[in-house]
Amino acid sequence: MVSRLPNLHIVDLGSITLVATGPLTNLALAARLDHEFPQLLESVVIMGGNIYGKGNTTPSAEFNFHVDPEAAYIVLSDFNTSIYIVSWELTLEQAVDMNWFKSLLNVKTKRGEFMKSIHDHSLVKLASPETASCSGVKDWIPCDPAAMAVALDKSVLKTYKTCPCTVELTGTVTRGQMMVDWNSLSGQSKTIHVVTDLHNEKLKELMLAGVQ
Incomplete structure (x- = not known):
C-alpha cells in the first residue's frame, strides 16, 4: 500500500x-x-x-x-x-561548449550561485586526464x-x-x-x-x- x-x-x-x-x-x-x-x-x-x-x-x-x-x-x-x-x-x-557552461554558472542569481557552488568540484575533476579519456570529449556533458x-x-x-x-x-x-x-x-x-x-x-x- x-x-x-x-x-x-x-x-x-x-x-x-x-x-x-x-x-x-x-x-x-x-x-x-x-x-x-x-x-x-x-x-x-x-x-x-x-x-x-x-x-x-x-x-x-x-x-x-x-x-x-x-x-x-x-x-x-x-x-x-x-x-x-x-x-x-x-x-x-x-555536450555543450565548456565556455558556454561556465558562463551559465556565472549568472548572478541565487540559482546561478547555487549551480556554481555544486559544480566547482566537478569542473576540476572534468579537467583531469582520466575523465577526458573516459568521455572522449572536452566539452561539458x-x-x-x-x-x-x-x-x-x-x-x-x-x-x-x-x-x-x-x-x-x-x-x-x-x-x-x-x-x-x-x-x-x-x-x-x-x-x-x-x-x-x-x-x-x-x-x-x-x-x-x-x-x-
Missing part, C-alpha cells in the same frame, strides 16, 4: 514524472515493497544505461546501471508506466540536465525509438550493459522509449531558464 511509502502519499502520484539520475536501487526497492507503486506514476525518465554498448565504468556498462544491474533490470521490467531512457551515449552527443529537460518539456525530444530493453546480469564482461532490442527480435511485449536525439538549443534554453 502507499502507506508504506509515507514520503509519497501526500502528493498526487498519478500526475508525477519521476526522474532518476543515479543508480535505481531505491526505485526497485519501492516496487518490491509496494507492487502498486510503479502504476501510480505517470512516467519515469532515467538518466542511465547505454544504448550502443559504450561504457564509462566498464568497457560495456554505464555507471548508474553498473552499480546495481538487478535494480535497473527490475525497473525496466516491472514498471508498467511510460519509461524514457536518456543514455550515456546520448548525453555525449549533447549534460547528463542530469538532459534527463530533467525530457521530464519537463517533451518538445526537447527530437527522436526516440520505442522498443524492448533489458539489462545483462550475468555476462562476464557485459554485466550492467543495457540491451536495446532495436528490431523487436526478443518477443518481449514491454517497451521503453529510448531517446536517440534532442534539440540541443532547446536543451540549452531550458538550462539557462533554470538559473534565472
Whole structure:
C-alpha cells in the first residue's frame, strides 16, 4: 500500500514524472515493497544505461546501471508506466561548449550561485586526464540536465525509438550493459522509449531558464 511509502502519499502520484539520475536501487526497492507503486506514476525518465554498448565504468556498462544491474533490470521490467531512457551515449552527443557552461554558472542569481557552488568540484575533476579519456570529449556533458529537460518539456525530444530493453546480469564482461532490442527480435511485449536525439538549443534554453 502507499502507506508504506509515507514520503509519497501526500502528493498526487498519478500526475508525477519521476526522474532518476543515479543508480535505481531505491526505485526497485519501492516496487518490491509496494507492487502498486510503479502504476501510480505517470512516467519515469532515467538518466542511465547505454544504448550502443559504450561504457564509462566498464568497457560495456554505464555507471548508474553498473552499480546495481538487478535494480535497473527490475525497473525496466516491472514498471508498467511510460519509461524514457536518456543514455550515456546520448548525453555525449549533447555536450555543450565548456565556455558556454561556465558562463551559465556565472549568472548572478541565487540559482546561478547555487549551480556554481555544486559544480566547482566537478569542473576540476572534468579537467583531469582520466575523465577526458573516459568521455572522449572536452566539452561539458549534460547528463542530469538532459534527463530533467525530457521530464519537463517533451518538445526537447527530437527522436526516440520505442522498443524492448533489458539489462545483462550475468555476462562476464557485459554485466550492467543495457540491451536495446532495436528490431523487436526478443518477443518481449514491454517497451521503453529510448531517446536517440534532442534539440540541443532547446536543451540549452531550458538550462539557462533554470538559473534565472
